[in-house]
Amino acid sequence: MLPQSNARDADSAIRQTDTDAAGARLSSVQKGYLPDSFVKAFVPRAHLQARPPLINVGTYVRSEGIDELVGGWLDLAEQEGKKAQIVSMGAGSDTRFWRIETGPRKGRLAAYIEVDFAEVTTKKAMAIKKSKDLCGILGQSEDIKLESGGIALHSPIYHLIPADLRLPPAATLGPALAASDSSLLSPNLPTLLLWECVLVYMSPEASFSLIQWFVEYFSHGTGPLGGIVYEMFGLSDSFGRVMHENLKARGVSLPGAVPYPDVASLPNRFLQHGFTMAHALTLRDIRRTYISSSEAERISTLEMLDEIEELELVLGHYAITWGVRLVESSNSLKAPWTEWGLKQKRNPGNSLREDE
Numbered sequence: 253m254l255p256q257s258n259a260r261d262a263d264s265a266i267r268q269t270d271t272d273a274a275g276a277r278l279s280s281v282q283k284g285y286l287p288d289s290f291v292k293a294f295v296p297r298a299h300l301q302a303r304p305p306l307i308n309v310g311t312y313v314r315s316e317g318i319d320e321l322v323g324g325w326l327d328l329a330e331q332e333g334k335k336a337q338i339v340s341m342g343a344g345s346d347t348r349f350w351r352i353e354t355g356p357r358k359g360r361l362a363a364y365i366e367v368d369f370a371e372v373t374t375k376k377a378m379a380i381k382k383s384k385d386l387c388g389i390l391g392q393s394e395d396i397k398l399e400s401g402g403i404a405l406h407s408p409i410y411h412l413i414p415a416d417l418r419l420p421p422a423a424t425l426g427p428a429l430a431a432s433d434s435s436l437l438s439p440n441l442p443t444l445l446l447w448e449c450v451l452v453y454m455s456p457e458a459s460f461s462l463i464q465w466f467v468e469y470f471s472h473g474t475g476p477l478g479g480i481v482y483e484m485f486g487l488s489d490s491f492g493r494v495m496h497e498n499l500k501a502r503g504v505s506l507p508g509a510v511p512y513p514d515v516a517s518l519p520n521r522f523l524q525h526g527f528t529m530a531h532a533l534t535l536r537d538i539r540r541t542y543i544s545s546s547e548a549e550r551i552s553t554l555e556m557l558d559e560i561e562e563l564e565l566v567l568g569h570y571a572i573t574w575g576v577r578l579v580e581s582s583n584s585l586k587a588p589w590t591e592w593g594l595k596q597k598r599n600p601g602n603s604l605r606e607d608e
């Protein structure tokens with residue numbers, strides 16, 4: 253166990269990773285990789301500097317992959333005539349809710365719940381309240397409520413909740429989700445759990461309890477339960493050792509990567525909880541075959557990228573894992589949900605040559 257003040261410093265270093273992630277997203281938006289008019293509201297001025305091409309490409313590939321999975325989930329829910337719920341844990345400054353509600357899938361969400369440390373939710377709630385654009389999408393001003401002294405925010409669909417995800421969910425998430433008159437999360441709607449670069453900072457035991465808590469919550473209903481995890485893996489090689497050292501110097505450790513030595517081990521994240529199917533792909537593979545040729549060509553014109561080997565090495569250590577758990581008694585047709593996933597856009601043999 254860390255002494256309390258060291259543990260607090262370690263948490264502050266973990267929270268800081270959000271500022272880095274949001275800064276990286278803004279950089280890729282400013283370079284033309286991604287459209288996102290909302291992210292600038294969450295990035296402090298001091299973090300406005302452009303990132304190297306390798307980071308911009310990585311941010312783009314990760315974002316495209318997760319967007320495709322989330323969009324596919326909302327489409328499957330719509331095919332069943334249902335709205336979907338999304339719970340984004342370790343959401344940080346993510347803008348996905350606003351992007352969905354201003355995009356072609358607007359109106360498809362029954363609930364969008366974001367969870368992070370109280371320090372992060374407080375900052376995010378303040379940024380939301382300060383922005384007319386962000387607030388306007390949440391609803392009428394009288395329906396947007398800051399709660400618990402500003403660490404939580406509730407609106408008709410979007411909810412921002414403080415919790416330390418390492419603590420037992422029955423004592424943290426459970427009461428927070430049941431806070432209002434009716435529960436914020438129905439076990440009968442198709443529900444997607446998102447962990448974008450967060451479980452890696454937690455112990456495998458804490459992640460296990462968290463996922464299992466949702467599995468039990470949804471075992472009382474009929475809604476298909478989906479999960480997406482994005483993070484680094486396979487860190488026992490020399491690349492991983494360098495990454496560990498760099499992060500250790502900033503006070504961050506990655507206990508969550510230990511059970512995942514290679515890409516084949518990643519689906520176990522969900523399969524060990526009885527999920528019906530799970531798959532994983534590295535960002536390297538997504539960039540090579542799951543991004544369309546036209547998009548690949550477009551982004552290749554944005555910046556000079558000459559360190560292709562380095563890019564592939566880095567992208568080969570990050571993966572998106574997704575899985576779905578269907579309840580036997582549900583009315584959902586099995587096949588469409590078990591086929592949910594990223595769709596190949598190019599043959600591996602046809603990928604753009606690396607020096608193009």
Ligand SMILES: C[S@@+](CC[C@H](N)C(=O)[O-])C[C@H]1O[C@@H](n2cnc3c(N)ncnc32)[C@H](O)[C@@H]1O
Binds near residue numbers: 269372415
């Ligand atoms: C690398 S950032 C990712 C932010 C966002 N998901 C994204 O991908 O841009 C990690 C986020 O996870 C949050 N986080 C890490 N451990 C957490 C915990 N135990 N409880 C709640 N949030 C946590 C951090 O505060 C931070 O906002």
